[in-house]
Amino acid sequence: MALPLVIDIAIGQLRRRKRQSIVSIMGVALGVGFFIAVASLMQGFQQYFVSQVIDIAPHIVIKDEFRTPAVQPAVAAFAEGAVAVRGVKPRDEIRGIRDARGKLAALEAVPGLAAAPTLRGPVILRYGARDHSVALVGVEPERERRVTNIEKDMIAGRLEDLRATANGVILGIGAADRLGAGVGDIITAVSPRGVAVTMKVVGLFSTGLTALDQGEGYALLKTVQILQQRPNVVNSIRIRLADITQAEPLARVIEARFGYRTESWEETNSNILSLFIIQNAIMYSVTGAILLVAAFGIYNIISTVVHEKTRDIAILKSLGFTEGDIARIFSVQGFVVGAIGAALGCLLGWALIEMLAAIRFDFNNPVLRGQRGFIMSRSALPFIFAGGFALVSASAASILPARRAARLNPVDIVRGAA
Amino acid sequence: MSAPPLLEARGVTRILPGEGFGAPPVRLVEDIDLTVGAGEFVAITGPSGSGKSSLLYLLGLLDRPSAGAVLIDGEDTGALSAPALARLRLARLGFVFQFHFLLPEFTTLENVMIPMRRLGRHPQDEIRERARAILASLGLQDAERKLPEQLSGGMRQRVAVARALANDPEIVLADEPTGNLDTRNAATVFDVFARIVGEHGRSVIVVTHDLDLAARAGRRVHLVDGRIVSDGPHSPVVPQAVA
Structure with a gap:
């Protein structure tokens, strides 16, 4: 009441x-x-x-691509003209991020940021009678460890084993299953350039993402550069941030400064x-x-x-x-x-x-x-x-x-x- | 000039628009002039459909006249807003209807307390005590904690009267308050009205069919076809074939 x-x-x-x-x-x-x-x-x-x-992927990836293709010289020369360009053959340029070392140094000056250079290229792995194509990622283990959590997902071996073994390779569990290879097995990797390298499986990883587990492998940056015949070339820089929310704005800053296509994890996973x-x-x-x-x-x-x-x-x-x-x-x-x-x-x-x-x-x-x-x-x-x-x-x-x-x-x- | 009368109707007319297309408007009451002073006990009589209840609703500020004015203490109520009218009803008027209209969810005591709580003039404890006193004065002290459905028809109507008296109103308006009651209970309710007038100097206006009860009022206003045909202490009422 x-x-x-x-x-x-x-x-x-x-x-x-x-x-x-x-x-x-x-x-x-x-x-x-x-x-x-x-x-x-x-x-x-x-x-x-x-x-x-x-957790798995880098927060920002700088790629050796440009969002807008370069203007043809003829078009640049006659800006207002009706220019028809025929039979253009792309210049045999070496793709890759120019002065990757300098850019790495500049990036690492930013607090809360870790960066690692990689060269990623397709290879065909051969083990006995089986073939399987993967994207072989060349990494520097010390830097890679700070950028991705690949180490956490490793079910056999360690990232350092890449250094300890000559031509070591770490395979996704799916790729290893396809090949029927396990740790310690010797496989052959063939690149599109025709270079063949004998490699030893030193580790296996399982991320839970099928695309990664089946389609990726890790090797030393130098090894991949040799395989792809692209010495000293880096075609992506992976970045990890302390503050994940800064990924998109920082990606835009980096892209504006370096010109290379730079994707934050949001853009990469926008689908x-x-x-x-x-x-x-x-x-x-x-x-x-x-x-x-x-x-x-x-x-x-x-x-x-x-x-x-x-x-x-x-x-x-x-x-x-x-x-x-x-x-x-x-x-x-x-x-x-x-x-x-x-x-x-x-x-x-x-x-x-x-x-x-x-x-x-x-x-x-x-x-x-x-x-x-x-x-x-x-x-x-x-x-x-x-x-x-x-x-x-x-x-x-x-x-x-x-x-x-x-x-x-x-x-x-x-x-x-x- | 003497003080204005407590309640006054001046040329009050109430017309309802006809129901349905082309239906003629209905005249409920027409050109009513009536003054009720403090301490008067007025019975409004008349045959069915003569506009007795309509007049009561107009006098009780439940309805607004189509023409004319109802004045309280000489003040025209036509100019007042709906909330202001509600406040006037709450503080100065009390209603009793043919049906008791008690809130079925609440006990007798709570029902009587509701108008006091709405007015909020007294603290809760005092409200409870006053409600008890009013119920006791109507012989309802044992019914305090009962719900309306547990009471007899006569008791319910007495509770309704108690509720009408809750805020110590200056005028009590009753619309056929004894219509559903037997003779004994009807007499009790009229005893209460007589006491309010006699002991407390309040005014009571009762609409009734019952000519014997109406005779107990000091003044009788007789309505036929929405007009006052007689008004006075000994108004000669032509006996009607009252059902």
Whole structure:
């Protein structure tokens, strides 16, 4: 009874029709709960995926390409002319990043930044009768270690073994499987230039990303330069940052300064990231629809209450309650249903998250390598969002019937009831 | 000039637009002039459809006249906003209807407390005590904690009267308050009205069919077809075929 009168009356009316109130509250709670569970599931997966990408791949890659192709000299000479160039043969230029050492030194002067030069080129690996083509990445182990987490993903051998063994190679687990080779086996690598080098498998890695595990191998930078007949050439510089959020702006700065195409991890993975956006849009519209249905449930109960309560509304108005008082009585009911529903929904959402997190799969999903169950995000955001949405929609759903109640003319009702 | 009357109707007319296309408008009451002073017990009588209830709603500021004015303490209420009218009803008027209209979710005591809590003139404890006192004065002290559905029809109507008296109104307006009651309970309700007038100097305006009860009022206003045909302590009422 210590409650303000309007809330007291509102709660009294809700209490009176317990079953209806409980059904409405459950509607909101289910909507909120499932929204939270699904959002956490999706977010968990996406965050895991992004963290995997960030973990494995460099944050920024400088490539030996240009975003805009060089202007033909004839076009440059006759800027306004109608120039037709025929039979142009590309100059036999040595591709690669010019003065890579100087650029590395300049980059490493930036605090919180580690950079490593690589030369990446296609080779065909041959072991016995089997062939398999991979991109062989030439690295400097000391620098590479600071830039990618390839070492963490190694299941056999170490990165230093590249130095310890002449012509050592580290293969992805998928590539090794294809070849049927294991650590210690001697394989032959043939480059497009026709250079063949005998190499020894010194290590294996497994990142969980099929493309990497099947299509990449690591060797010393010098070895790859020999294989590709490109001495002293580096065709990409990989960069890792302490602050991941700086990747995109810094990539733009580097590209503006050096001219080479520079991709942040966001740009490299833009296809997946945009897929996530679509995925989120689908999820939010589906779970939002559940909440919307719950809001209709609230509209329904408040409408019913208003309809059943016309006499009470009439007497309250004749007693001296204003239209605002009456509207508040019914809005409060919507708010209370929304609030209790949101609270129960948060509990339900939490329970669902724990349940989903406890589920274990028997098969080994290649993408979720090492993960035998759902990866749940446990952030407060979906709780706040779903709870807030439920409160707002519940209040909004009760506004229409509440206003209808407020406008009822007591005389009409009293006359009709007499 | 003496003080303005407590409640005054001046040329009050209420016309409802006809229902349906081309239907003629309905005249509920027409050109009513009526003054009610403090301490008056007025019965409004008349045949069905004579506009008794409509007049009561106009006097009780539940409805606004189409023409004319209702004045309280000489002040025209037509100029007041809806919230201001609501405030006037809350503080100075009390209503009793044919149906009790108690809130079914609340106990007898809580129902009587509602208008006081809305007015907020007294602290919670005092409101409770006053509500208890009013209920006791109507012989309802044992019904305090009961819900309306647990009471008899006569008791419910007495609770409704208690609620009308909650804010100590200057005028109590009752619309067929005994319509659903047996003779004994009806007499009890009229006893209460007589006491409000006699002991507290309040005014009571009752719309009723019951001519015997109406005779207990000091003044009788008789309506026919929306017009006052007689007004006075011994108004000669032509006996009607009252159902």
